[in-house]
Amino acid sequence: MKAVGIIAEYNPFHNGHLYQIKQIKERFPKHLIVVAMSGNFLQRGEPAFLDKWQRAQQALSSGVDLIVEIPTGFCMQAADRFAFAGVQILAALDVEYLAFGSEHSEYDFMELARQAATVTGDFKKFDQSYAAAYQNALQATLGIALNQPNDLLGLAYARANQQLGEPLKLVPLQRYQAEYHATELVAEQAIASATAIRQHWKSEQQALCQQYVPPVTWETLKMAPTVVTWDDLWPLLKYKLLTTPVSELAQIYGMSEGLENRFKTIHEQLAKTATYQEFLQLVKTKRYTYTHLTRLTTAMLLNFTQQEAAILQRQPYMRLLGFSQKGQKYLGKVKKTTPLPIYTKVGQADKEGLLNLDYRSGKIYEMITGNAQDLKKSPLRYL
Amino acid sequence: MKAVGIIAEYNPFHNGHLYQIKQIKERFPKHLIVVAMSGNFLQRGEPAFLDKWQRAQQALSSGVDLIVEIPTGFCMQAADRFAFAGVQILAALDVEYLAFGSEHSEYDFMELARQAATVTGDFKKFDQSYAAAYQNALQATLGIALNQPNDLLGLAYARANQQLGEPLKLVPLQRYQAEYHATELVAEQAIASATAIRQHWKSEQQALCQQYVPPVTWETLKMAPTVVTWDDLWPLLKYKLLTTPVSELAQIYGMSEGLENRFKTIHEQLAKTATYQEFLQLVKTKRYTYTHLTRLTTAMLLNFTQQEAAILQRQPYMRLLGFSQKGQKYLGKVKKTTPLPIYTKVGQADKEGLLNLDYRSGKIYEMITGNAQDLKKSPLRYL
Structure with missing residues (x-):
């Protein structure tokens, strides 16, 4: 075998x-x-x-x-x-x-x-x-x-x-x-990117997604309309940013060059109605990709510290x-x-x-x- | 004056x-x-x-x-x-x-x-x-x-x-x-305890509350149906208990005698649908009053540490x-x-x-x- x-x-x-x-x-x-x-x-x-x-x-x-x-x-x-x-x-x-x-x-x-x-x-x-x-x-x-x-x-x-x-x-x-x-979803194709499928699903164009996924995925999507996105987790991240001192955010895995201050300050100045995406756009600089910053928000959400990463790495x-x-x-x-x-x-x-x-x-x-x-x-x- | x-x-x-x-x-x-x-x-x-x-x-x-x-x-x-x-x-x-x-x-x-x-x-x-x-x-x-x-x-x-x-x-x-x-709310009286008023408001018997509060309170209650209770904060507390190591919970103001372990362990064994009140009932022992334990959950929610308390006290x-x-x-x-x-x-x-x-x-x-x-x-x- x-x-x-x-x-x-x-x-x-x-x-x-x-x-x-x-x-x-x-x-x-x-x-x-x-x-x-x-x-x-x-x-x-x-x-x-x-x-x-x-x-x-x-x-x-x-x-x-x-x-x-x-x-x-x-x-x-x-x-x-x-x-x-x-x-x-x-x-x-x-x-x-x-x-x-x-x-x-x-x-x-x-x-x-x-x-x-x-x-x-x-x-x-x-x-x-x-x-x-x-x-x-x-x-x-x-x-x-x-x-x-x-x-x-x-x-x-x-x-x-x-x-x-x-x-x-x-x-x-x-x-x-x-x-x-x-x-984009292209009508005459059977294959679309996962990104396109997620975006269309989230924007209430759910029926459009069917032709791009096998029946087993389609049935799951229909059974479990609770797909998870950052919008769902945003209240928890806000709570985390609010209650965690900067010195502790600095211990989060991947945090560097004072980014913890940037996350904290921008969160504090944020409009009440701001979405996760709007928050991330404000944090974004030329120096860091969206992916890097998104990954950092996940690390904060999960309280994944440098210390824990070092242990897992081994x-x-x-x-x-x-x-x-x-x-x-x-x-x-x-x-x-x-x-x-x-x-x-x-x-x-x-x-x-x-x-x-x-x-x-x-x-x-x-x-x-x-x-x-x-x-x-x-x-x-x-x- | x-x-x-x-x-x-x-x-x-x-x-x-x-x-x-x-x-x-x-x-x-x-x-x-x-x-x-x-x-x-x-x-x-x-x-x-x-x-x-x-x-x-x-x-x-x-x-x-x-x-x-x-x-x-x-x-x-x-x-x-x-x-x-x-x-x-x-x-x-x-x-x-x-x-x-x-x-x-x-x-x-x-x-x-x-x-x-x-x-x-x-x-x-x-x-x-x-x-x-x-x-x-x-x-x-x-x-x-x-x-x-x-x-x-x-x-x-x-x-x-x-x-x-x-x-x-x-x-x-x-x-x-x-x-x-x-x-209880007693029909022929104009005064009821705050506890009774809150409980009747929460249990959808809101009209009953009117005779026990002045018009200014009544108007606010009617304007702002978002009264806040522990039910609203429970998801945040669950997140906090989940992501905070026991050693850090031990630093929370008022935490003593290993209660941090008790909070953490009981939270981990909790049924998915358990409410805040059910959680508290499981944590309760003869040694601690509900008030003491409730206050500790607030201290955890706010991340109010012994160190911060010592500074504020002065x-x-x-x-x-x-x-x-x-x-x-x-x-x-x-x-x-x-x-x-x-x-x-x-x-x-x-x-x-x-x-x-x-x-x-x-x-x-x-x-x-x-x-x-x-x-x-x-x-x-x-x-």
Whole structure:
């Protein structure tokens, strides 16, 4: 039994994700598909539109054999560290290939990673974001434009794979139709970006979304109109900003260069009716991307501190979300040799120890949806 | 110009309070009436049903000449310390008499205070609350039953007055009709307890409340159906309990004997649908009164720490909420000699300094009602 791995967020699971699974099955008909997915808070600092169990169910119904959760502490990091955690987990699950969507599937990503390793510097120009400065330096070294979101993620996977001794073979899959950040739904296509689907769902154009998601996602969306967005969490963040001294906000993971003062001051001057998005626009400067700032608001919301991050960083693990029959057999085999702990349940001691951040994230998510996320939850079985 | 003082919470201002003001005016027709009132969170740990400006307006329309706010840090203390802060503020406003309702207006409260001063001990019997143990010891010393809520408050005022060198003369006024804790509304009476009024308002029997409150309160209640109760604040408290480590909860003012563990553990085991009241019932033991525990939940909600309490304790002050024409003149006179700072506005520096707890309390209250409480608010003028 061999497996192809995917690192995903499925926010929500749509036809593009289904298409990717079909591509993999055509190319590797005898392989299982193993997914490492983020939990209830995503790498770009957003709460997941649907919870991790709903998204895992959608993946299992769509041909995935084994799905595990990447710990929240790793999801709440910059893209390269998130990628590293995903690669590390898939390698620990003895996956042979890592498949990922790419705008340029013809590139040799491992070779690009070797060249990119020579790009160094601190990229601290105060008139542009770190990400932009890094991309400019990267382009100068590689001699090609590597600035599309999926290509950059592919490079991050390749670099992580390199650092881990190349346990995985990389399989870039050509992206089909939708641009990553596209916000339009195109009537004659079956694939739209997750961003476009979320935006149309939120703006009450929900019926329009049906053609872009598989029936299992559509049924979940219709059953659970409580999708979670920052608008739902905004009162809690306001409360947090109000009651937490600046000195304590400075301890939040990723907080730097006095940003805690900026968050606090702007929050205090905010109009009563201001939305989360309006708040973020006021905080935004050229120096920081929206993603970085959004991720910081999540870190504040979850009270994710530098100290907690340092502890988690040293102890990678994964949480089992679900499996098919084949996936269950595969898991039984890899369990014997995997170097990382695989949690199948969250017990009392786990929730107070290493898994406390995951537990807190789930409880905050549950405050909005009413659906329990961790304690007493068993992995999904798709048999 | 001389004045009679009242220490009040007005939660909400009702006919019993109006009757008290009339009693004072009959007895001291030439005196002004000065009120020291709690702000948006009350001594028993509840959010005020109506905000401090609404309650100040009700008092001013009902014959009060000057009304100031007792700082939140003093309201969030045991009854004897709250009483001390009230007496200290009224003394600083050069008030001659302190009037208060009492179940036994014939008692000489200053004399009782002198006897009560000899009651000592630590009252730490684990089968009863501190309050109950103290009351038993008190009764043994005084030889009379002093266990009614207003009598006990009267004794607390008397003891504070004694400690401050007796700046005030005490005027106990016989309580009329409603018991302090009564929950019934009696149809043929015009006076009901604040507790009964709040409970009937909350249980949708709102029309019943009209006969027990003056028109000004009735109009406010009708205009602002957003009265604030713990039910409104419960999501914020749950978030706070979820995201705050036990070691940090232990720093909250009034937290002792490992209660932080009890709060945290019970919160974690709570059913999803549990209400604030159900939570409190689970936390309750014989050792602690509901009031003590409720006050602790407010301290957690406001993130009121032992450190902050220690700083506030050393720097008493008052906040001006409103005045009549006579009250304005009186204020102009006492301002020249008062030993305590009187804040007429909350500026940027105040809100980040000494008045930060008041500011935070107001902002949390505002999250429910949408009405600003501090910055840019000027005292009410009833001319």
